[in-house]
Amino acid sequence: MSGDVSPRQAASSAFLLVAVGGFSLFWAVFLSMLMRNSFLDVDIENLWHHLVLRIALFVGFGLCSFVVSRTPEGVIGNRRRNVMTALVALFSIIAAVSSATYFITQTAHPLGFDLIVWALAGAGLCCLFFLWVESVSAVSQASIVKCLALSVVCGCGFYLVINMLPSPFNIAMLAVCPLISLGILKALPRETERSSAEAIPLAESKKNAHMSWAFGAIYVVYGIVFGLGAGSVTQIAGDAVLFVGIAVLAALGALAAYAFMQRFAGRIAQSNMLRMVFPFLVIALVPMSFMSNVVYTLCNLLLLGAYVFVLLTSIAYELQTANKRRASYLFFIGRSQTALCVGLIAGYGLGLAASAAGAINLSVLSAIALGLVVLLAAFVTFSPTEPFVHGTENGEASPGSAGEAGSAASEDGTGAGDPSGEGPARGEHEPGHWKACCATLAERYGLSPRETEVFYYLAKGRGIEHIQNKLFISSHTVKTHTYNIYRKMNVGSREELLDIIEDEKRSQRGE
Structure with missing residues (x-):
């Protein structure tokens, strides 16, 4: 393996324009699968069914993230890229066939079939996500942050278009968007293409990463809170106002991530970034415990904005940290996405248990989430060491700290x-x-x-x-x-x- 590291350059305007357009289509489809939408949640009274499907979605996404994080070479090779491209294409086929079948017959599919379909859909979305992360990871940190934020903002607009269209046009959009995104990815300017010389073996990445167990634990707890919020939105009746609210709060979360990274990049540790999210989670979860209707909906959407903020800033931090520590970006981001997915599955699972038992309402679940946030805040705030890095117990300055x-x-x-x-x-x-x-x-x-x-x-x-x-x-x-x-x-x-x-x-x- 070569010891040389190619300096990352600022992206050209042409690269940013094409990357933002292509990456935004991923976010549009991801939001459609994650949140309440106009055509996948038609039979909303069966709340448990929709929660189960989203659990399957994140099982597929999480397993794929874990596999990617274990990439032996540390970069996506041609053979692996072909497999990932095939899985993205499979997502489009699945979305078209299953949604169209339901639209035509107005009959729900067997649960076992739906579980397989949604798990494969999660794997396909995960592959498209990592293909885009690979494309933007070779440019400068400022360009990465700009691309991530703008692509989410544009993706929110496409999400609105998908959900406002009548069937079967929305079905066609859901199926076509990943394919168009792949096509744009192929046409992306190759000025920032990663070379095989940048491959960092998995063993070396593990050695240089210096991750502690707390890295995954914190993201799991965050995922539980966000999963409860996303599951709660699924039960709210879908209309144009809700869809606009989802798009606006997700876009605001992306813009907040952009402003934060512009202001604090290189001067604040990742754990400090996570601390800054606590007040927003508390503000969202406290009213959810005893209020309903409009306020309840707004609180859930605020959790969505916080989720987008954490997701984007984490990707930016991990790309930066991987470059500094001479470790694979796939290892860093794959680990964090796997942990988030585990938390989201648990959050949806809590909502599913409450729905199935009928003994616990979602307000009680919101109170449980609030308790988790308080415990997490206490752990991160009063922990004497940087929770993401081994080796700080002996008094060493932790990477990422000022x-x-x-x-x-x-x-x-x-x-x-x-x-x-x-x-x-x-x-x-x-x-x-x-x-x-x-x-x-x-x-x-x-x-x-x-x-x-x-x-x-x-x-x-x-x-x-x-x-x-x-x-x-x-x-x-x-x-x-x-x-x-x-x-x-x-x-x-x-x-x-x-x-x-x-x-x-x-x-x-x-x-």
Whole structure:
């Protein structure tokens, strides 16, 4: 395996336009399968039946995510891509045949048939999702966030179109959208195509990822809460107002994710991002426990917006973290999606149990979800370590956390983390190992000799003026080299650069 990592570049306008259009069709179909819709939930009085089908959907999605996360090569090869493309095409065939059959006969399919159909549909949607994630993962972090957010916003518009159309036109749209999305994927500009040199074996990804058990546990609890909310929306009578509400709240969740990543990318850890969602979950779940009708519906839709926010920010964080830690993006995102699916299945399952028993109403389930959120908030807030990463118990700075030494370095050349003027801002007790890490990173990211010199000073926490005086170059030249270094290493701040060095140190120690 090559040790080189191609620097991720900003996406061109043409790439973004095509990617947003194609990816949006996935989100339109995904929302149609996830939420209450106009033609798949015709016989809504059989609430338990619809909950069972959505459990089957996420069983298929979750199993496919798990298989993808275990990809031995760490990238989607041609053979695997062909299989995934076939499963997407199978989704379209299934959607067309099963929906059209129901529309024509007005007779429900046998439950066993529906379970198989929805599980295969979940696998097909999962394949389309990962094919699009692969396409956008090779561009810069800013382009990834923009593509994810805009594609969801556009997808919400397509969701409305699908649900507002009369049958059988909505059925045709549901079946055709994945095929069109695949076609757009094939026509996508190849300026950002991943090469086989970027393949990272599964064993190396596991070693470099430093994931803890809490990573999955937190996402499972989130999935339970979101599953309860989505299951509750399924019982609400479908009309144009509800469909508009679903589209608007999902779009707002995407825009909130975009604004958050623009504002805090590189300066806030993923666990802190999850903490910020707690107030919105509490606001949504408290009224759900004792109110109904319009307020109840709005609360469920607020949960949908929070789900979209968590989903998009998690994808962006995990793509960034995978690149920094030299691990497969399929491993990171596959693990998180599997955990979310497990939680969604459990959430739908709680609603199914309540519906079948008739002894527990959805208000009680909302109170249960609120209790889970409170416990989760207490765990994440008061946990003394970063819950996503192994190795922080010994006092190491966790990847993704702000680098105090780097952020405290002033532009006048005084590095707060390096009072002696010689040692690095982090790891002063082992300068030799620190220099070896910097040399390895400079070679890996293809830094020029002059960029490497600037990189060493940046890694020490030095400011612009200090660097220009040491290297006898202008401040403009220092800024140009700094920009090129950040671009090649796909970072947006000094803190992210220092985090990469910390991750490399851990990797070389074998931690």
